Amino acid sequence: xxxxxxxxxAPALRLAAAGLGALALLxxxxxxxxxxxxxxxxxxxxxxxxxxxxxxxxxxxxVSLGQAAFYGIGAYGAVVLAGSYGVDPWLSIxxxxxxxxxxxxxxxxxILRLSGHYLALxxxxxxxxxxxxxxQLAPITGGPNGYTHVPxxxxxGVAFIDPQRFYYLTLIFAVLAVASLAALVRSRAGRAVxxxxxxxxxxxxxxxxxxxxxxxxxxxxGALAGLGGALFAYFIAFxxxxxxxxxxxxxxxxxxxxxxxxxxxGVVGAAVxxxxxxxxxxxxxxxxxxxxxxxxxxxxxxxxAVMLVSPxxxxxxxxxxxGLRVRAGPGTPTDTxxxxxxxxxxxxxxxxxxxxxxxxxxxxFGGLQAVDRLSFGLxxxxxxxxxGPNGAGKTTAFNVISGLIPPSAGRVLLDGHDVTGRGPExxxxxxxxxxxxxxxxxxxxxxxxxxxxxxVHTRGGVWTGLLGLGGTDETRARREAARxxxxxxxxxxxxxxQALPVGRQRLVEVxxxxxxxxxVLLLDEPAAGLRHAEKLELAALLRSLKEExxxxxxxxxxxxxxxxxxxxxxxxxxxxxxxxxxxxxxxRDPEVIRAYLGLDAA
Amino acid sequence: MTIGTALFLLVNGxxxxxxxxxxxxxxxxxxxxxxxxxxxxxxxVMLGALTAVGLSTGRAAGGLTLAVLAGTxxxxxxxxxxxRWRWVWLPLAGGAGLWWLLGALPPWHLPPLPAALVxxxxxxxxxxxxxxxxxxxxxxxGEVVFLIITTGLYLGLQGLGLLFWGPGxxxxxxxxAGNIHAGNVRVSYQSVLVLLATLLILALLWLFFERTLFxxxxxxxxxxxxxxxxxxxxxxxxxxVAFAISAGLSAVAGVLIAPLTYATYDMGLSxxxxxxxxxxxxxxxGYPGAVLGGLAVGVLEAFAAYGTSxxxxxxxxxxxxxxxxxxxxxxxxxxxxx
Numbered sequence: 017x018x019x020x021x022x023x024x025x026a027p028a029l030r031l032a033a034a035g036l037g038a039l040a041l042l043x044x045x046x047x048x049x050x051x052x053x054x055x056x057x058x059x060x061x062x063x064x065x066x067x068x069x070x071x072x073x074x075x076x077x078x079v080s081l082g083q084a085a086f087y088g089i090g091a092y093g094a095v096v097l098a099g100s101y102g103v104d105p106w107l108s109i110x111x112x113x114x115x116x117x118x119x120x121x122x123x124x125x126x127i128l129r130l131s132g133h134y135l136a137l138x139x140x141x142x143x144x145x146x147x148x149x150x151x152q153l154a155p156i157t158g159g160p161n162g163y164t165h166v167p168x169x170x171x172x173g174v175a176f177i178d179p180q181r182f183y184y185l186t187l188i189f190a191v192l193a194v195a196s197l198a199a200l201v202r203s204r205a206g207r208a209v210x211x212x213x214x215x216x217x218x219x220x221x222x223x224x225x226x227x228x229x230x231x232x233x234x235x236x237x238g239a240l241a242g243l244g245g246a247l248f249a250y251f252i253a254f255x256x257x258x259x260x261x262x263x264x265x266x267x268x269x270x271x272x273x274x275x276x277x278x279x280x281x282g283v284v285g286a287a288v289x290x291x292x293x294x295x296x297x298x299x300x301x302x303x304x305x306x307x308x309x310x311x312x313x314x315x316x317x318x319x320x321a322v323m324l325v326s327p328x329x330x331x332x333x334x335x336x337x338x339g340l341r342v343r344a345g346p347g348t349p350t351d352t353x354x355x356x357x358x359x360x361x362x363x364x365x366x367x368x369x370x371x372x373x374x375x376x377x378x379x380x381f382g383g384l385q386a387v388d389r390l391s392f393g394l395x396x397x398x399x400x401x402x403x404g405p406n407g408a409g410k411t412t413a414f415n416v417i418s419g420l421i422p423p424s425a426g427r428v429l430l431d432g433h434d435v436t437g438r439g440p441e442x443x444x445x446x447x448x449x450x451x452x453x454x455x456x457x458x459x460x461x462x463x464x465x466x467x468x469x470x471x472v473h474t475r476g477g478v479w480t481g482l483l484g485l486g487g488t489d490e491t492r493a494r495r496e497a498a499r500x501x502x503x504x505x506x507x508x509x510x511x512x513x514q515a516l517p518v519g520r521q522r523l524v525e526v527x528x529x530x531x532x533x534x535x536v537l538l539l540d541e542p543a544a545g546l547r548h549a550e551k552l553e554l555a556a557l558l559r560s561l562k563e564e565x566x567x568x569x570x571x572x573x574x575x576x577x578x579x580x581x582x583x584x585x586x587x588x589x590x591x592x593x594x595x596x597x598x599x600x601x602x603x604r605d606p607e608v609i610r611a612y613l614g615l616d617a618a
Numbered sequence: 619m620t621i622g623t624a625l626f627l628l629v630n631g632x633x634x635x636x637x638x639x640x641x642x643x644x645x646x647x648x649x650x651x652x653x654x655x656x657x658x659x660x661x662x663v664m665l666g667a668l669t670a671v672g673l674s675t676g677r678a679a680g681g682l683t684l685a686v687l688a689g690t691x692x693x694x695x696x697x698x699x700x701x702r703w704r705w706v707w708l709p710l711a712g713g714a715g716l717w718w719l720l721g722a723l724p725p726w727h728l729p730p731l732p733a734a735l736v737x738x739x740x741x742x743x744x745x746x747x748x749x750x751x752x753x754x755x756x757x758x759x760g761e762v763v764f765l766i767i768t769t770g771l772y773l774g775l776q777g778l779g780l781l782f783w784g785p786g787x788x789x790x791x792x793x794x795a796g797n798i799h800a801g802n803v804r805v806s807y808q809s810v811l812v813l814l815a816t817l818l819i820l821a822l823l824w825l826f827f828e829r830t831l832f833x834x835x836x837x838x839x840x841x842x843x844x845x846x847x848x849x850x851x852x853x854x855x856x857x858x859v860a861f862a863i864s865a866g867l868s869a870v871a872g873v874l875i876a877p878l879t880y881a882t883y884d885m886g887l888s889x890x891x892x893x894x895x896x897x898x899x900x901x902x903x904g905y906p907g908a909v910l911g912g913l914a915v916g917v918l919e920a921f922a923a924y925g926t927s928x929x930x931x932x933x934x935x936x937x938x939x940x941x942x943x944x945x946x947x948x949x950x951x952x953x954x955x956x
Contacts, residue, residue, distance in 0.1 A: 138942055145935050
């Protein structure tokens with residue numbers, strides 16, 4: 017499909033389609049037989065809840081097997097407040113959602129320190145514990161027999177009892193959930209969420225506060241679950257613990273897995289599961305006398321099948337219908353020539369105090385001293401080459417300096433301030449940016465990758481993202497990203513970054529690092545995988561960055577490149593500093609020659 | 619609490635703990651070899667227990683039915699994988715024949731021991747088949763994919779359990795009924811049997827891993843997949859054996875626990891989770907650790923249930939979170955290179 021050709025028509029078509037879709041959604045309960053209005057309500061409620069789970073599982077990569085607990089807290093919270101304590105029903109819905117959000121905060125605070133399957137197990141345990149509490153706190157919840165004093169929701173004398181009317185409440189919920197997720201994933205905070213899914217280390221090195229962002233995503237998903245739970249409780253006017261057990265959590269996860277990482281995924285997944293419920297109930301009525309039995313087996317089977325056939329769910333399909341791409345936008349300078357303003361916040365003060373200073377840095381892994389008493393200073397407008405044979409400790413030194421690993425000894429100073437032991441996101445904020453030896457590009461477009469690099473000097477958190485605000489910062493980030501990409505000579509803005517050849521990926525990483533306007537730039541083997549011509553361009557780029565006053569620390573195995581661009585070299589071997597000096601001097605150092613070529617060569 | 623009560627709780631806790639230990643062993647074995655955290659581990663216990671019950675009391679032999687189904691699917695996948703379309707009828711016909719045979723045979727009334735052995739063998743086979751059908755096809759996928767798959771397996775197997783046996787709870791005759799009286803402490807023979815059987819299984823596992831070539835190969839595959847592959851150990855075969863042994867161990871646990879507690883279709887999850895807590899307490903890597911962890915969980919549960927009966931379960935599940943956190947923090951402190 018040629019996007020440029022259809023570009024003029026597409027927006028109008030899209031608008032028309034959206035209008036028709038909205039009309040259809042509004043008219044739906046009156047077009048279908050009354051029974052289906054029930055299914056529509058359930059689809060919208062589950063859809064909204066699953067949309068939160070999509071944010072959590074699909075985008076942030078945090079699997080929750082305890083989502084039904086938050087759903088249950090919202091449901092019980094709302095109807096118990098309204099039924100037993102006389103709170104206004106509409107207010108109780110909001111309070112229920114708030115209680116869920118608060119629970120998510122309290123639960124998330126400890127368990128989000130876990131990741132991967134440990135996190136999933138911890139959420140599962142939380143879900144099981146919550147289900148036990150729903151049953152055991154019988155004086156409040158009515159215990160295993162359920163809670164029945166559910167008041168009726170009414171507005172200006174109109175009672176929301178019949179599913180045709182209630183549908184509009186659930187529709188508002190689902191549409192708000194989908195719209196805010198769609199806005200969020202394209203925003204600065206949304207990009208950060210998606211970034212940390214691919215690589216927490218790289219995201220943190222771009223200034224993303226990974227822990228905080230995870231907690232925000234968890235609370236948001238919890239709040240959506242609570243809101244959905246409250247609506248559910250008012251809709252069916254009776255709740256019992258069995259609606260919020262592990263089976264319910266798995267059902268929600270199944271919906272999210274079927275939908276995949278797309279704002280519409282939750283609603284689509286909910287529709288599939290709800291319809292399937294209905295089909296199974298009708299086609300195989302009461303198999304073996306056990307209602308709901310076949311569904312349970314089917315969910316299990318479907319969950320396994322989705323993982324085997326398409327672990328991304330329906331996301332590829334949905335993305336074709338609604339691409340959600342970030343365009344470079346008008347007014348983007350694409351000329352490679354002189355930049356409009358300086359790329360780096362570097363400041364051109366050469367000489368003077370070192371911008372990055374490393375003193376007696378050490379890092380030990382068990383019995384292995386990976387870095388031992390490493391010391392050097394790096395000034396603005398200087399390129400320092402860090403070289404040494406494989407396993408010399410160069411990458412470990414990088415990780416310690418950029419804050420990914422705490423050092424076991426020594427200090428790191430940035431502009432004279434001690435940053436030893438600070439987290440990577442704080443060091444990034446102080447003006448240090450880096451690339452990775454095994455490229456760590458995020459699973460998004462090239463442009464979005466580099467826009468993530470602008471994280472430290474743009475604003476806009478989760479709220480801004482949810483409400484679709486923060487336009488000026490976005491425009492600024494887009495411009496900056498386009499300019500940095502132009503500087504490194506990559507123009508495939510919309511390509512999936514991880515699908516590029518390795519050489520291009522390295523250049524995109526350099527652009528991403530530059531987009532943060534660093535004062536100190538750490539490059540880990542930027543030339544590996546580059547063709548000869550590209551290496552020459554890289555050398556030219558490094559020189560021009562140096563002219564602008566940037567301080568560059570370069571780890572590189574390509575000796576031609578290092579010798580031509582570096583002002584000074586530090587040679588490492590087995591963690592220790594073997595030699596230090598200008599390239600010519602180091603090249604003739606017998607110790608260095610011995611380390612590289614073996615004993616005899618010396 | 620008197621000394622007598624404490625001793626009673628201790629013995630009770632150790633008996634349950636031995637069951638958790640067997641589960642923990644299975645979880646660790648599968649995790650070490652395949653990196654799968656098996657949420658469905660407890661379902662093997664349920665299948666083992668209820669199949670043994672079915673075989674000895676004339677009820678459904680669900681484990682055998684499941685073995686026939688899974689075996690047919692396995693054979694089909696193997697044939698289709700090699701594009702031998704012409705032979706597809708063979709497993710289909712074989713499966714249908716066995717299915718018919720299971721239905722046509724008169725209700726089983728085997729003595730307890732043979733019933734238990736058949737049940738364990740059937741569940742071990744089901745475990746291997748499930749590995750081949752659901753885990754091996756996505757061998758390179760991330761741990762989260764595995765976890766979601768085994769979650770699906772948990773739900774599916776539990777549903778099948780309900781389909782086969784209904785919501786009732788069943789007892790399985792113990793090999794030797796009665797109690798040993800030591801002072802004023804009463805210990806059932808079955809408790810002694812559980813503890814002895816666990817010890818025996820530990821000894822057998824030790825012999826398998828230390829003294830047999832295949833056991834050593836399995837350990838190698840657990841330590842270093844790529845390296846094991848280079849010396850000719852197939853990781854998928856190792857995974858298959860790990861799943862078979864692990865499912866078999868859990869089925870043994872099911873047969874052992876069934877005379878003490880009633881067996882129900884939904885007994886699996888709570889047992890599996892407690893086995894998991896035990897395994898993580900023990901470090902999730904070592905077999906002795908998993909056993910000690912399982913015993914500790916059993917004892918803790920017994921005393922917690924005595925203190926706060928309604929919330930005893932919740933306390934044990936809630937333990938997962940601090941236990942996991944401690945483990946992760948310990949790893950971070952030791953400083954493993956990323």
